[in-house]
Structures are given as C-alpha cells and as structure tokens.
Amino acid sequence: MIFLGLIQFLLAFDAATSQMAIVDRLLNVYAKMGFTYREERFLDNLPILDSYDFVIVGAGPGGAVTANRLSENPKWTVLLLEAGIEGNLYTDIPALNIIFGFTNYNWKYVTESQPELMCRGMTNKRCSWPSGKGVGGTTIWNGLMWTRCPASDFDEWEAMGNPGWGYQSMLKNFLKVENVSIPELRDSPYHSTTGPVGVQYPFRTQISDVFMNAGREFGYDWVDYNNPKTPTGFSRTQISARNGRRVDAATAYLLPIKNRQNLHVLKNAFVNRVIIDENTKTATGVEFVKNENTRVVSAKKEVILSAGTFNTPKLLMLSGIGPAEHLKSNGIKVIQDSPAVGQNLQEHISPLTVVTINSSISYNIRKLAPIIMPAFREWVSNGGGILSSNVAEVIGYVKTDPSLSKPDIEMIFSPVSIAADDGILLRRYFGISEETYETTFAPINQRESFTICPLGMYPKSKGEIRLNSSNPVDPPVIITNFLKEPEDVKNMVDAQKLVQKILETESMKKIGARLYDKPVLGCEEFEFGTDEYFECSVRTITMQFHHQCCTARMGPNPEDSVVSPRLRVHGVKNLRVVDASVMPKIPGAHTMSVTYAIAENAADIIKEDWNNEL
Structure with a gap:
C-alpha cells in the first residue's frame, strides 16, 4: 500500500512539480519500509x-x-x-x-x-x-x-x-x-x-530484444559502439551505474x-x-x-x-x-x-516518434503499479529489477546515407511512450503543451506503445547564450536556433523515414508495430509520412537531450x-x-x-x- 500511495501521488502530480516535495515523499516511503539513508555526506x-x-x-x-x-x-x-x-x-x-x-x-x-x-x-x-x-x-x-x-x-x-x-x-x-x-x-x-x-x-525488457533483433534484420550488427572500430550498429545501452545503482x-x-x-x-x-x-x-x-x-x-x-x-x-x-x-x-x-x-550553442535534437503495437510487452504506469513494491525491494536488496532500467535500453547507430563515413543518427529505444502515464508526468517533463498532448496523444493513453527517438548526431544549427540582466539571479537567455539550417531539417526528415523502415522488419511485424499516425496538432494539413509532414512534426515537438555544449x-x-x-x-x-x-x-x-x-x-x-x- 505504501507504493500504491506513491503511484497515486505521482498521478496527482500538480501539487509538487516545483519543489523538493517529491524527494521528501520518496524518503518518507523509504523510512516507513524500515530502511535508513544518510543524505548529508558533505557538511x-x-x-x-x-x-x-x-x-x-x-x-x-x-x-x-x-x-x-x-x-x-x-x-x-x-x-x-x-x-x-x-x-x-x-x-x-x-x-x-x-x-x-x-x-x-x-x-x-x-x-x-x-x-x-x-x-x-x-x-x-x-x-x-x-x-x-x-x-x-x-x-x-x-x-x-x-x-x-x-x-x-x-x-x-x-x-x-x-x-x-x-x-x-x-x-x-x-x-x-x-x-x-x-x-x-x-x-x-x-x-x-x-x-x-x-x-x-541496464535492466533488459522483452521488448528491447525485439528492437535489437529488428536492428540486425535492418542490416546492422550488434556491436560495442564505444569501440572505435565499430561505431555503427545496435547495442544494449551502456550506462553509468554499478550494481544497478547510478x-x-x-x-x-x-x-x-x-x-x-x-x-x-x-x-x-x-x-x-x-x-x-x-x-x-x-x-x-x-x-x-x-x-x-x-x-x-x-x-x-x-x-x-x-x-x-x-x-x-x-x-x-x-x-x-x-x-x-x-x-x-x-x-x-x-x-x-x-x-x-555564449556563442556556438549546440545540442542534439529529435522528433518524438511513437510506435503502437498489438502485443502486451510495453510498459505504462498502470502495469507498473502492482509490481512497484517488490521492484523497489529488489532494487534495495541487490540493485536488480526494472528500477535499474534507465528507460532507454537500446541504442542503434545508423546512417541516413550508406556512403557516409560514420553514423549520423542515433536511434534511442524506450519501452514506454509519451502516453504511458496519461500525460501526467512525461509530457510535462518534455515540455509538451497540454493542448498538443490531449489532441495528439491522449487517444492512445494506456495503449501498448513504445518510443524510438532518432537523434541527429551532428547538427549544423547553432544558438547562443545571452544575459537577461546584470542580476546574477536572473536565468540566461537561451536562443537555440534549432532547425535553422536546411541540412538539419533534411536529417530529421530522413531519420523519421529510417524509423518507418525498421518497423517493416519481421521482428516488428510480429508485434504489430506501426508508427502512430494521428497528425501532430498543427500538422493536419500535411499528408502523414510526407517530407512536409515530418518537417512539421519535428518543428512542433522538438525533443532535446541535455547535451548542450x-x-x-x-x-x-x-x-x-x-x-x-x-x-x-x-x-x-x-x-x-x-x-x-x-x-x-x-x-x-x-x-x-x-x-x-x-x-x-x-x-x-x-x-x-x-x-x-x-
């Protein structure tokens, strides 16, 4: 019941999105289970x-x-x-x-x-x-x-x-x-x-194996992508963790x-x-x-x-x-x-590409609720189980043009989609407006679905950081210029076409994988699957990955x-x-x-x- 309360807390997220209340609630849950944890490691x-x-x-x-x-x-x-x-x-x-x-x-x-x-x-x-x-x-x-x-x-x-x-x-x-x-x-x-x-x-879900197999069918080997001799191919994600702990x-x-x-x-x-x-x-x-x-x-x-x-x-x-x-x-x-x-600001971006399936092997919050308590106990005891997943379990490094000397797209696979929690948490984290979510993604709330984000590895567009004022407390002005350069637009369009192609593999067909084709709000005038639609899609929902540099x-x-x-x-x-x-x-x-x-x-x-x- 303790963790059911936690899930209910997350489902009623409105009251706690700006302060440390989330952490406090989690620590209280931990204490009630009889565990101790010392946070003040630095005085x-x-x-x-x-x-x-x-x-x-x-x-x-x-x-x-x-x-x-x-x-x-x-x-x-x-x-x-x-x-x-x-x-x-x-x-x-x-x-x-x-x-x-x-x-x-x-x-x-x-x-x-x-x-x-x-x-x-x-x-x-x-x-x-x-x-x-x-x-x-x-x-x-x-x-x-x-x-x-x-x-x-x-x-x-x-x-x-x-x-x-x-x-x-x-x-x-x-x-x-x-x-x-x-x-x-x-x-x-x-x-x-x-x-x-x-x-x-990380933890390995069944659906991640499907994506790995699809990558091989698509013509890519399973590789160690951190080996300079094999930068192209598919792999389970290497993560910064030890015994399941960050x-x-x-x-x-x-x-x-x-x-x-x-x-x-x-x-x-x-x-x-x-x-x-x-x-x-x-x-x-x-x-x-x-x-x-x-x-x-x-x-x-x-x-x-x-x-x-x-x-x-x-x-x-x-x-x-x-x-x-x-x-x-x-x-x-x-x-x-x-x-x-402040000049030369760069970042990796991606469209949000949601895939629906007819097999019950993806994850959403209602599936997780009944298992979260034992999952937490497993993680506490040995660092195992689903809580040791970073929710991005497979990476595929691919090329939009076979003649390229190195990959230009990183496909990031996640066993959940933006609709996994009815728009309560994920859409807010990524900054998607409520109107966009309700119009575009609410129809698949709780449906079996997952995500493939095709990240552009080498963007040409550059932004800048400026001052709001001379007051140190004021946040900086962040001008991204995402998708300003035509090469970046083409790269993102081609990336979405690659996702379509990987869904045509037998591994994906077996689970009924299809690109979710309800037009993104604001892109209804374009035919789904055309270059114009894919451009509109990424300009509307522009994902970025904390890779600012x-x-x-x-x-x-x-x-x-x-x-x-x-x-x-x-x-x-x-x-x-x-x-x-x-x-x-x-x-x-x-x-x-x-x-x-x-x-x-x-x-x-x-x-x-x-x-x-x-």
Whole structure:
C-alpha cells in the first residue's frame, strides 16, 4: 500500500512539480519500509578559508573530477562551490530519473520562443531545457547513457587547432574514468576496469530484444559502439551505474575523498561573479552567496569555471568577459572583449516518434503499479529489477546515407511512450503543451506503445547564450536556433523515414508495430509520412537531450573561441573553464562521458602548467 500511495501521488502530480516535495515523499516511503539513508555526506556548515590555491565553480563532472585530481597534491588547497544540494537514495535509482527534473535539482531553464523554427507544440512555444543543479551536476538525474562518439570527432577537434585533444589523448582519459562490469568488454583495449565510474547494461525488457533483433534484420550488427572500430550498429545501452545503482560525479569522484583535508566542498553556494583585477586582467577569486550572506574567497593560483554550458558563459559575462556591446547594454564594465562567449550553442535534437503495437510487452504506469513494491525491494536488496532500467535500453547507430563515413543518427529505444502515464508526468517533463498532448496523444493513453527517438548526431544549427540582466539571479537567455539550417531539417526528415523502415522488419511485424499516425496538432494539413509532414512534426515537438555544449569553445583564435587548447580564458590570467562548454563542436555522443574525459585531461594540463612554474 505504501507504493500504491506513491503511484497515486505521482498521478496527482500538480501539487509538487516545483519543489523538493517529491524527494521528501520518496524518503518518507523509504523510512516507513524500515530502511535508513544518510543524505548529508558533505557538511552544509563547513568553515571556509579566506583563500585557496584553486577555487572551482560547479560540482558536475567537470568540477568534481578537477577537484579530485588537483587535491591529490597535498600542498594544494581546493574549494569546490556548488549552487545545489546533494543527491539522495532516490536519485540513485535509474528508472526515476525524470522525476527529478521537476525538483530543485534542475535549473529549469527554458528557451526563447522561436515558433518559426521549433517547439511550436511545447508549453508557451518554448522548449524546456533541463540542466543539473547539485553535487554531481546533471549526472545526478540524467539518463545515464555512456557513449563516446566516433574517434574522428576528437581528431577533428585537434585539427581545429587544439593539440592534445585528438582521439588517442581522449581514449587515455576515457580509460582513466571507466570501470566496466560488462563481461564481454572487460578485456577490451577500449575499456577499463580501474576507473571510478561504473559502466554496465541496464535492466533488459522483452521488448528491447525485439528492437535489437529488428536492428540486425535492418542490416546492422550488434556491436560495442564505444569501440572505435565499430561505431555503427545496435547495442544494449551502456550506462553509468554499478550494481544497478547510478554512479554520478559525486559518487565517483568526491565521496571517496570527502575526508581529504585540503579539499572543501561547499553546497548551496551560489556564485555571483569572478573577481578580476582590471589592471592586470587576473582572476583573484569569486563572490558567492551562502545562507543569504555574500562573501568573497580568494584564489592564489586559479579560478576554474565548471558551471556548465549555460552558467559558465553567464558567469563570464557577469564578470566582464564577453561581447563588449552586449555587456555594455546590461551595464557591465568590459574587462575583456571576448565575442565568442555564449556563442556556438549546440545540442542534439529529435522528433518524438511513437510506435503502437498489438502485443502486451510495453510498459505504462498502470502495469507498473502492482509490481512497484517488490521492484523497489529488489532494487534495495541487490540493485536488480526494472528500477535499474534507465528507460532507454537500446541504442542503434545508423546512417541516413550508406556512403557516409560514420553514423549520423542515433536511434534511442524506450519501452514506454509519451502516453504511458496519461500525460501526467512525461509530457510535462518534455515540455509538451497540454493542448498538443490531449489532441495528439491522449487517444492512445494506456495503449501498448513504445518510443524510438532518432537523434541527429551532428547538427549544423547553432544558438547562443545571452544575459537577461546584470542580476546574477536572473536565468540566461537561451536562443537555440534549432532547425535553422536546411541540412538539419533534411536529417530529421530522413531519420523519421529510417524509423518507418525498421518497423517493416519481421521482428516488428510480429508485434504489430506501426508508427502512430494521428497528425501532430498543427500538422493536419500535411499528408502523414510526407517530407512536409515530418518537417512539421519535428518543428512542433522538438525533443532535446541535455547535451548542450560549446558556448565557451576552445581554440587558438580569441576572435572565435573563448579558451585556449589549455583551457585558459583568452586575455585573462589565472582563469580556466573545464566543462562541456569548451567543446569546439558537438560530438556524436551523449556528452556526459566526454565531459568526464575533458576534465581528466584538464587536470593533467593544470598540474603540468603549475608544476612547470615551480
């Protein structure tokens, strides 16, 4: 009955979508079952020094890795500042990831409205854009998908003027991060069993086997997609988990060293700006707010921004580094005119492709309700069962054109569809408007259905991050420009055609798989299945995947990049960036693993630079 109450709670979700009530309710359920769980692993009242050697802003994978590696030197003191709180037992459950998008673990940013391009069917014609806030960053509650991308993506970074960022360098860092428990991969030279981030397969549903078999019929092998020799093909998803439990950046890199005396981790600390000496253009510390008190902490060696793709450029601009005219228009004194700050925003997008079937092997909330109690007990006892699913169990890397040198579409398979919960939770998480949902998807509420999202791996369209004002509390302005470039539109149309083709395989025919063909609201004038309809569909429901990157891109030229290949901010001393914003171009991968590897590489660079100055 306890978990039936939880399900009823989720079905009555209206009262709890903006606060931590969801987490509180889950913790109460856990306590009533007789289990204990300690959340406060990092002290909230930690005494802070006036100065440290390194001050790092943001405890996502960039900041957590960097803090760990720099504090390996006992002579260096490190302060890691994080605006959010810690994860808890329930963020450790892979299958509950979406729930935490409604809590204060999410910055809850939304894009500017651009209905001529995208998000026409989303709430207020704006896409919601989740971004993690907490000790661990987005790794606390993302989809856990562990993908790297083809080797040539990194070689392209290096060819753009960034020595040390090619595939061989990055492979070394991937191996440093990873601890794979998948038996057939443990002896691979492209995997490691010694790193802090566990990698395994998720729970396996029957319907995921159908998709795997369909991929083989479609002409694709079953592969290890993280092996550079086999970037094309189908596979069960590799996820960042150990024994069925999420491994986030805090679990992997901070908890094992939380008693290290030269490392302080301060949560609930909101950074306003970097303090920069205007005469020498040298970063000297940061200003932050904790418990409504504003204070400054000094950095004797460096300030390192790891605040993420949205907040790193925001902080740079608030600190006087960015496009001069934009800073002036917001009343901010220009310390360094850096036109590339906030530019080059990139993200992977996809249409929402729902498939109906006549077999009872998909999942919805009413099927899960009777089994959730034993499933929870199973997960608590051994990390097994359906709660260890990341709800994206298979990936297929395919080509829209056989002549391409590498895949350009990632098919993400999920055993549930947008209609699995009658529009209560999923449609809100993805930001689909109530009108769009009720008109388009409500007719298949609780029907057997699943999802294939064909993600475009290499978008051409680029957006930007701007300031709302000079007030640090205001969210950034996010202009995506999704689908602005014709190549992206064609790629998304071709991707939907590939989904149609895979549904023609015998494996799919056996379960009566059909593309759900009720026209998306606003696209009724177009014949279903035509190029015009598919374009309208993706412009109306524009899915994105938390893979935002590239807004403080690295490169040798200060005119079109923000940081050097050694991640130093152009024109400002003792200031670096270590997060996904430094990527010069979006990789064909979920960006979590890449960000871990970037941070490992960055830590080596920083150590080398400072050791050379001794």
